[in-house]
Amino acid sequence: MAPVPPGIRLLVSFNREQWYRALTFMLTFLLYTSFHLSRKPISIVKSELHKNCSAASELAAATGTVASNGGSQEASLPSLHTEMGCSWKPFDKSNYKQLLGAMDYSFLCAYAIGMYLSGIIGERLPIRLYLTVGMLSSGLFTCLFGLGYIYNIHSLGFYIFVQVANGLVQTTGWPSVVTCIGNWFGKGSRRGLIMGLWNSHTSVGNILGSLIAGYWVSSNWGLSFIVPGLIIAAMGVICFLFLIEHPNDLKGIYTQNPSPGNRVSAKSWNGENGHPKVYLQYKDNKKQAYSFFKECLQNRKNYDTELLLPRDAVCVPAQPVVVVKSESEPSAISFMGALRIPGVVEFSLCLLFAKLVSYTFLFWLPLYITKAAHLDAKKAGDLSTLFDVGGIVGGILAGVISDKLGKRASTCAVMLLLAAPTLYGFSMISQLGLGPTVGMLLVCGGLVNGPYALITTAVSADLGTHKSLKGNARALSTVTAIIDGTGSVGAALGPLLAGVLSAGGWNQVFYMLMTADFLALLLLLRLVTKELCSSKSPPVSAIELKEH
Numbered sequence: 106m107a108p109v110p111p112g113i114r115l116l117v118s119f120n121r122e123q124w125y126r127a128l129t130f131m132l133t134f135l136l137y138t139s140f141h142l143s144r145k146p147i148s149i150v151k152s153e154l155h156k157n158c159s160a161a162s163e164l165a166a167a168t169g170t171v172a173s174n175g176g177s178q179e180a181s182l183p184s185l186h187t188e189m190g191c192s193w194k195p196f197d198k199s200n201y202k203q204l205l206g207a208m209d210y211s212f213l214c215a216y217a218i219g220m221y222l223s224g225i226i227g228e229r230l231p232i233r234l235y236l237t238v239g240m241l242s243s244g245l246f247t248c249l250f251g252l253g254y255i256y257n258i259h260s261l262g263f264y265i266f267v268q269v270a271n272g273l274v275q276t277t278g279w280p281s282v283v284t285c286i287g288n289w290f291g292k293g294s295r296r297g298l299i300m301g302l303w304n305s306h307t308s309v310g311n312i313l314g315s316l317i318a319g320y321w322v323s324s325n326w327g328l329s330f331i332v333p334g335l336i337i338a339a340m341g342v343i344c345f346l347f348l349i350e351h352p353n354d355l356k357g358i359y360t361q362n363p364s365p366g367n368r369v370s371a372k373s374w375n376g377e378n379g380h381p382k383v384y385l386q387y388k389d390n391k392k393q394a395y396s397f398f399k400e401c402l403q404n405r406k407n408y409d410t411e412l413l414l415p416r417d418a419v420c421v422p423a424q425p426v427v428v429v430k431s432e433s434e435p436s437a438i439s440f441m442g443a444l445r446i447p448g449v450v451e452f453s454l455c456l457l458f459a460k461l462v463s464y465t466f467l468f469w470l471p472l473y474i475t476k477a478a479h480l481d482a483k484k485a486g487d488l489s490t491l492f493d494v495g496g497i498v499g500g501i502l503a504g505v506i507s508d509k510l511g512k513r514a515s516t517c518a519v520m521l522l523l524a525a526p527t528l529y530g531f532s533m534i535s536q537l538g539l540g541p542t543v544g545m546l547l548v549c550g551g552l553v554n555g556p557y558a559l560i561t562t563a564v565s566a567d568l569g570t571h572k573s574l575k576g577n578a579r580a581l582s583t584v585t586a587i588i589d590g591t592g593s594v595g596a597a598l599g600p601l602l603a604g605v606l607s608a609g610g611w612n613q614v615f616y617m618l619m620t621a622d623f624l625a626l627l628l629l630l631r632l633v634t635k636e637l638c639s640s641k642s643p644p645v646s647a648i649e650l651k652e653h
Contacts, residue, residue: 122352129289129349133282134303136236136344138310139337140278143247143271145314146329147212148468148489151205152475152482153322194259204261206604209468211265213597215272220593223276224586225440232281232582237345239277244338246271251330279561279589284582287566288351297513300562301504308493308500308554311467315493319486443583449568451632452560453591455517458625459557461595462524462618466492466553468600473611477535478542491543495550500558502551513564514632517556521629524552525622532615556625561589595621 119127196204227235250267252258290299317336318329349355443449470492474485499520507516531545565585599621606613 141310
C-alpha cells in the first residue's frame with residue numbers, strides 16, 4: 106500500500122469545526138477587504154483632479170500672456186482651453202481642498218452616525234442577510250460615483266449624496282464581521298494574534314484599492330470607482346451564499362442530515378419562538394440509539410440541541426427518545442448597558458483620536474506625496490500603499506505583544522507615545538527624497554495603525570464578552586459599534602481638519618496629528634495604571650476594571 110501524501114495527512118488532521126473556523130476567518134477577511142477597497146479610490150482620484158486643474162491653469166496663464174501681445178482673437182483661446190482641459194467642476198476652483206474635504210466629511214460623518222445604529226440593528230437581524238444588503242448597496246453607490254465621470258455630472262450635491270448614502274450602508278460591515286469572528290474565535294491566549302492577522306484586511310483593502318484605482322486614474326477615473334463597486338457587490342453575493350454567523354447555526358444541518366450509518370430517521374417542523382421541534386423515530390434497539398446520540402454529542406459538543414416531541418398526533422414507536430433542553434437565548438444589550446461595561450468609554454474615546462490620525466493618512470496621503478515628493482497621481486498612490494504595509498506589521502505586532510504581556514491598554518499607549526515624534530520626523534524627512542520617505546512610511550504605518558487595529562478587534566472582542574455580561578455574547582455587535590462609531594467621529598474630523606489646515610501649510614496638519622496622538626495616550630492612562638498595578642497579567646477580558 107502506497108503511503109498517504111503529506112498534504113492529504115495535513116488536510117485530514119483538521120476536524121470539521123476547524124475547517125469551518127478557517128472558512129469564516131478567510132471569508133470575513135475578504136468581505137471587509139472589499140469594504141476598504143471601495144473606500145480608497147477617492148483619495149487616489151483627488152490628486153488627478155487637482156493635477157488637471159493646476160496644469161490647465163498654468164497653461165491658461167502662459168497663453169494669456171502671449172495673447173495680450175497678439176491681439177483680441179488669441180485672447181479668447183485661454184478661456185476655451187480652460188473649459189476643455191480643466192472642465193471638471195465643481196472641483197476646479199481655488200477652494201478645491203475644502204470641497205474635497207467636505208466630500209470626505211460627508212462620507213465619514215454619515216458613517217459615524219450610522220455606526221451607532223448599525224450594531225443595535227445588527228443584533229436583531231440575521232447578520233448574513235444584513236451584511237449582504239449592505240454590501241450590495243455599497244457597490245451600487247460606489248459605482249454611482251464613477252458614473253458621474255462617464256455621464257459628465259458636475260453637481261456637488263450629487264457627489265455629496267452618494268458619499269452620504271455610501272457612508273450609511275458601509276456601517277453594516279464592521280459590527281457584522283467582528284461579531285462573526287468573535288463567535289467563532291472565543292476567548293483565548295492567542296486572540297490578539299488571531300485578531301491582528303485578521304485585521305490586516307484593512308491594509309490589504311487599502312493597498313488593493315490604491316492599485317486598482319491608480320490603474321485607471323489618469324485615463325478614466327470613473328472606472329477607479331466602478332471596478333471596486335462591482336467587486337464589493339460580488340463579495341456580497343458570496344457572503345449570502347457562504348457566511349455562517351455562529352457555530353450553533355450548523356446544528357440544523359446535522360439534525361436534518363444524520364450520517365447514513367446511523368439508522369435513524371428525523372423529521373422537523375417549525376416550533377414556537379424560533380425553536381425547532383424534532384422527533385426521532387428509532388428503527389433499531391436502544392444500543393444503536395445510544396451510539397447515535399453519543400456520536401452526535403461528541404461531534405457537536407459546543408452546540409445546543411433541542412429535540413422535542415410534536416404536539417400534533419403522530420405515530421411514534423415506543424423506543425428511547427433523548428430530549429436535551431437548551432437555555433433561553435439572551436436578549437440584546439441596550440446602548441446604555443454597553444456603555445456601562447468597564448473600559449468601553451476609555452477605549453472608545455482613545456480610538457476617536459487614533460482613527461483621526463489613521464483616516465487623515467488614508468484620505469490625504471497620496472495628495473501630500475504629490476506635493477512633497479513631486480510625483481504624479483499613479484506613483485503617489487502606489488507609494489502610499491507602503492503606509493498600509495507598515496500597518497499590517499504593526500497590527501500583528503500589537504496583537505502578539507498584548508497577548509504576551511496581557512496588557513492591551515499598555516501596548517496601545519507605548520505605540521501612541523512613539524507615533525507622535527515619528528509623525529514629526531516623517532514631515533521633515535519626506536522632503537529629502539524617495540528613499541527616506543519609503544522608510545518613514547513603513548514606520549509610521551506600523552505605529553499609527555497598530556493601536557487602531559488592536560482596539561477595533563481584540564479589545565472590542567474582549568469587552569464584548571466581558572465577564573460582567575454573564576455570558577451574553579449578543580453584546581459584541583453593540584460594543585463593537587460603539588467603539589468603532591466613536592472612532593469614526595474622529596475619522597470624520599481628521600480629513601476635514603486636514604483640508605482646512607493644509608491651506609496654511611502641511612506642517613499644521615502634522616501638528617494636529619501629533620496632538621491627536623497625545624490625547625489618545627492621555628485617555629488610556631487610567632487603564633494603563635490599572636494594568637501596571639495588577640500583580641497578574643491576564644488579558645483585558647479577564648481584568649475586572651472598576652466603574653467610575
